[in-house]
Amino acid sequence: MQQVFSIPKSIKQNSTFTFCPGCDHGVAVKLIAQIIDELNIQEDTIAVASSGCSVLLYNFLDVDCIESPHGRACAVATGIKRAHKAQGNNKFVFTYQGDGDFASIGLAESLHSALRGENITAICINNTNYGMTGGQLGPTTAMGQITTTSQSGRNKEYHGFPIKTAEHIALCDGTSFSARVALYDVKNIVNAKKQIKKAFEYQKKGLGFSFVEILSTCPTNWKLSPQEAHKKIEDELTKIYPLKVFKDVEND
Amino acid sequence: MSHIKIDSSKCKSCYLCVDVCPKKLIKKSETIGKTGNCVVEFDDKNSQCIGCAQCAMVCPDMAIVEVYR
Amino acid sequence: MSEKVLLKGNIAIAKAALNCGCSCYFGYPITPQTEIGEYLSAKMQEKKLAYVCAESEVAAINMALGASSTGAKVMTSSSSCAVALMQEALSYAASDELPIVLVNVMRAGPGQGYIFPSQGDYNQATVGGGNGDYKTIVLSPSSVQECADMTYKVFYLAQKYRNPVILLVDGLLGQMAEPITIKDNPYPNIDNSSWILNGAKNRASRKIHSLEPNPSILEERTLKLHQKYLEIEKNEVDWEEYNCENADYIITAFGSMARIAKSVADYYKTKGLNFGVFRPKTLYPFPYDRLRELSKKTKIFFDVEMNLGQMHKDVCQAVSQNSQIFFIGKPAGEWLKQDEIIKAIDNIFEGQYATSI
Incomplete structure (x- = not known):
């Protein structure tokens, strides 16, 4: 008999996730830790956490970590990657951001990092609202979706349209990899891990900006059970935000 | 004998593992956890666990800490 | 090098x-x-x-x-x-x-x-x-x-x-x-x-x-x-003094204005007046203590800045309550020239105090 699952080495000992019950953030952090273990990069990794629930990453992941001002994670990661390169070191640098951080307040920093082909990886948790502040309308809130600042549902007259982040990033010439994944069932979790790992590997190969958008639940603010939230992703959100690899320089 | 180990101090009672177990070996226990709901327990009297680790994969809190096959 | x-x-x-x-x-x-x-x-x-x-x-x-x-x-x-x-x-x-x-x-x-x-x-x-x-x-x-x-x-x-x-x-x-x-x-x-x-x-x-x-x-x-x-x-507090010991009047200024202030001090020397220039080199930390000490002897200060009085409040905080501080400055545009400062100081000597030029 062999052990087929254990807590990843790159998770801090005795750490307990402080995300809400059923929140997909926990699964995403676990996948990242597993991939860091598998690629054996724990000692070379510098993670950039951002504002919102994703900042909690640094309490759980056992790698060097810096918190970025809201939206600036890709700029901070750029500085870290380039500064180490100037000193002759090749470090593994990735950001862990929410959709508000990556695609609203930080869109300029995110897009320009992709355009420069900055050799970093960005992971964006898209839960279609501002989670930590209680579920307000964000850049990815779906048309018709009710939030605390779109109480009769998002409509184009008041709020305009949501952004399809992975598609936009795929359009940048400096992007090596851009994909959208989900975590609502085992099959998708397995696929998410595969795509995140590929994004990490592309950075290791020096191919440029790699990006994975993770469609995630926010059961607390969606006011759904974890099960209902997963069903919402499967039935509704994947129709708006298709799960797909939008750019893959090694396989396109 | 395949089995899992649960750290119930980490369980937040989302029950995603209960739904995913193909053999229905994880269930609500009598113990109240930190969210005020019953934490899960592993109940495999007939040694049906196949060690597929799907429960560990979906658990967002890494409360399923070990899986053996 | x-x-x-x-x-x-x-x-x-x-x-x-x-x-x-x-x-x-x-x-x-x-x-x-x-x-x-x-x-x-x-x-x-x-x-x-x-x-x-x-x-x-x-x-x-x-x-x-x-x-x-x-x-x-x-x-x-x-x-x-x-x-x-x-x-x-x-x-x-x-x-x-x-x-x-x-x-x-x-x-x-x-x-x-x-x-x-x-x-x-x-x-x-x-x-x-x-x-x-x-x-x-x-x-x-x-x-x-x-x-x-x-x-x-x-x-x-x-x-x-x-x-x-x-x-x-x-x-x-x-x-x-x-x-x-x-x-x-x-x-x-x-x-x-x-x-x-x-x-x-x-x-x-x-x-x-x-x-x-x-x-x-x-x-x-x-x-x-x-x-x-x-x-x-x-x-780390650092400053420069120009003829401040025994000065009857001290001009406080920072950056390029301190250079013009020195020319102003030199001009008044030719008129028989003892002018010094005090220039903070560190704006934070500000040299409060030294300025306070100088204000025990010197009772009249002219704070000259190319703004409408920003360092002025630090100078006021530093010098003793018995001192008089006159502000001479103007917002950016044309810079503050030596003769403008001299004119402003002369006006102050004649009792025509203006806070800015």
Whole structure:
């Protein structure tokens, strides 16, 4: 008999996730830790956490970590990657951001990092609202979706349209990899891990900006059970935000 | 004998593992956890666990800490 | 390295930065500091150092924030209204204890203003535009030579105190050429191995953060920062005195205005009046104690600034209550000339006090 699952080495000992019950953030952090273990990069990794629930990453992941001002994670990661390169070191640098951080307040920093082909990886948790502040309308809130600042549902007259982040990033010439994944069932979790790992590997190969958008639940603010939230992703959100690899320089 | 180990101090009672177990070996226990709901327990009297680790994969809190096959 | 070269202030800063090992520069163009980025772009790419033409000043300072976490010597430069954009990251960097060097070659404000020389950012630099209890060390050169010399010093102080440091340069100095000597960097390197982020190899992982949900830890951390600022105030305050001992009148001025103030003092000497000039070289920490001491003998002060009285409040705070302080200044546009200052002082002597020209 062999052990087929254990807590990843790159998770801090005795750490307990402080995300809400059923929140997909926990699964995403676990996948990242597993991939860091598998690629054996724990000692070379510098993670950039951002504002919102994703900042909690640094309490759980056992790698060097810096918190970025809201939206600036890709700029901070750029500085870290380039500064180490100037000193002759090749470090593994990735950001862990929410959709508000990556695609609203930080869109300029995110897009320009992709355009420069900055050799970093960005992971964006898209839960279609501002989670930590209680579920307000964000850049990815779906048309018709009710939030605390779109109480009769998002409509184009008041709020305009949501952004399809992975598609936009795929359009940048400096992007090596851009994909959208989900975590609502085992099959998708397995696929998410595969795509995140590929994004990490592309950075290791020096191919440029790699990006994975993770469609995630926010059961607390969606006011759904974890099960209902997963069903919402499967039935509704994947129709708006298709799960797909939008750019893959090694396989396109 | 395949089995899992649960750290119930980490369980937040989302029950995603209960739904995913193909053999229905994880269930609500009598113990109240930190969210005020019953934490899960592993109940495999007939040694049906196949060690597929799907429960560990979906658990967002890494409360399923070990899986053996 | 000892021969004289004719350099603009901006180029002197860029050369000195390279000389003392600045390996990362991130910037966005804005007059009157653009030559710093232009000069460094060529030199740094040649040496395979980190140089990014950032998409905004916000991105530039945040790249600097990330780069400084690696222990590298990091610089960004900008001007007034664009330095305003950087205030958030400065507050973060102070909280995170990250050594960033920011050169602000001032232009006229408020708002976009124009590219005229100005000293309008004294408040922005010394009081800070970011949130919370934090301080940035601020140095103010008054010659191109000092632009170079103080560049060495700001890198040193940033590393020594793990704090953002601002080199606050008048637009006049950034654009003015003077013969200077680029000396060797006189300051030692500071060991930063205990805190930098370079991968958790053979040590515990580190996290650099400002978010702190525990109130007592947040309070403790802010008090620790405050202790550091007190230490800086004790150790690093610096100023220049020009005939201040036994002066009957002292002109207080910083940056390029202090040079004009010296000419004014020389003029009054020919009229038989004892004028001195007191110039803070560090705007934070401000030399309150020395100025207070001088005010025991000198009872009349003229504070001259190319703004509407920003350092003035620090001068007022410093000098004794028995002293009189007259403010002479004007907002940026045409700069304040020697004869205008003399006229203003003469008017004050004749009892016609005006707060600005």
